[in-house]
Amino acid sequence: MTEVATARKTLLEATDLRVEFPSRGRRAKAVDGVNIAVGEGEIVALVGESGCGKTTLARTLLGLERPTAGRVMYGGAPLSYTSRALKAYRREVQLVLQDPTGSLNPRHTVYEAVAEGPRIHGLPDEERIVAEALSHAGLRPAERYFLRYPHELSGGQRQRVVIAGALALQPRILVADEPVASLDASVRGEILALLLRLREELGLAALVVTHDLGLAWNIADRVAVMYLGRIVESGPVEQVLKEPRHPYTQALLSVLPESPERVVLAGEPPDPTRVPGGCRFHPRCQVLASGLADEADVGHRCRDEALAVLPAVPDAQAACHYANR
């Protein structure tokens, strides 16, 4: 499959987004300056470890958090936070969560679960909408599932019901937070294939939040790697995952099974209330630790000079003094 950074029309976008929370008397900079854009019909993977701010970023894009600074744009217009505007927005931008068992009410049938959204939005012809959504999600014939309860379904079927619930509102983009992390290995591929098929059939875009680089390789057009509140590298999947330029991306790829040489970073992801000065990755950076950065005479910049926020462009880019020397 060829991959060109084609100029898709931007659907959902964040510009210079910052989200801070109070945390034990300090400010946690969960999202600390992020530009990201998802085009129409595009699948973007947002990759990072827990605590990097990827879920906060996703929630802010959905309008579930208000940004401290910067803004969310949808279809070229800034997101409005009135309840009426948010209600309309959430028809178009739908959320799919990690654990389908937790997302479904155990006492609601499949029909009720999928019909909830259309009812809230007062859509006519509910039964047809539910049947279509279920069959788009791969539960066919849909009528057979109407009266089932979540406990009668397998994990993969439950996640399909959750996705059908999102599809019932005919959204233009799904924001999926670890959509396959709690599913069995053999089911994982089926759900990912479903996301690809929905893009093909319905032109549905997706922002998939994950820690799993294999998932990005499986379905995403572009990938953005997040570390401590910032996107540190982004670009077309083939480029970023085959020739990573940021040491953090390189380390993440190196610890995948099968990779020849491992770079296991010591320590835990750092604390968003204490973002290190200079490059925020420098205390854990293997390139700086190995002396390579100093040999190239950029080590002092790594330690002292903060990096600019990466713009939301489709081309490959990395926020790294060493890579950009």
Next chain:
Amino acid sequence: MTLLELHDVSVTYRIAAGEVPAVRNVDLALAAGEALGIAGESGSGKSTLAMALLRLLPRGARVDGRILLDGEDVLTMKWGRLRAVRWASASIVFQGAQHALNPVRRIGDQIAEPLLVHGLAKNPGKRVAELLGQVGLPAWRARSYPHELSGGQRQRVMIAMALACEPRLIIADEPTTALDVMVQAQVLSLIKKLMAEHGISMIMISHDLSVLADMCDRLAVMYAGRLVEVGPSREVFHDAKHPYSRALAAAFPTVGDPASRMAPRGLGGDPPDPMALPTGCPFHPRCPVALPECSSAAVELWPAGPGRTAACVHVLEDPPAAAVPDEARVAVDKEAS
């Protein structure tokens, strides 16, 4: 030297609706110093099998067959002997360390507990500090409570506990499932290092074939309570003989492999209900390469190359003609319907 031998081990749960065969007729052997991976999905019986090894299953479970640890049958051991064997000969690292640790007791006291129970440490404080050091945690962490630690640190504490009595076998049940990639890499390389240093054998359980292939010498793949393939881990991962193992291996793509780019691979259908297993090969309803006889012919682990076995008719040179349906099986099916 063989450390652990399983002969025809079956585990059956008794529930209100009847008997659930969770593990069926498993034969396995583990040499001293060897690492064996058991792969399978939820419901395949892999965790049940692991728990059975130290008789940690709930009351309603019946274990048949023989489980020999150093030649001694775990299933017929007296309670006192079993207590001595647990921790001291074999210990378990459970998945989800946040639930396996006691939230209101300090880490140090929890690590010291097996030492005290077994009367192994005159100076538990010193031994606890030593164990924390081995898993890469500072000694002052002994005074911390579980909630003060990150997920990776808690999993390290679990490993320290498992090492405390210097067992010869560690059973690790999804030891890194809930952890981040980088923390997972830290914990896995720690396990690898400690195993090599102490000459410990390991049974590692996971649904992630790629992790098991990396960590283990041999792999055993389970489906619907049975072993469907056993062999050297690299070979099983890269050149599986059983179509189910192939599907599991393909589920975790190799980044950079053009074959999996924009082509996630899964397996249609769902694992079977253990109370109503399909006839013939239990995998046949989901099998992409099933032959007509697979729905009736019984399968067993057949030789599939040096050191390898697989329960698939495709490994036989002459697949058996459709066998006469097993009468007992038909009778059970009738009862169930």
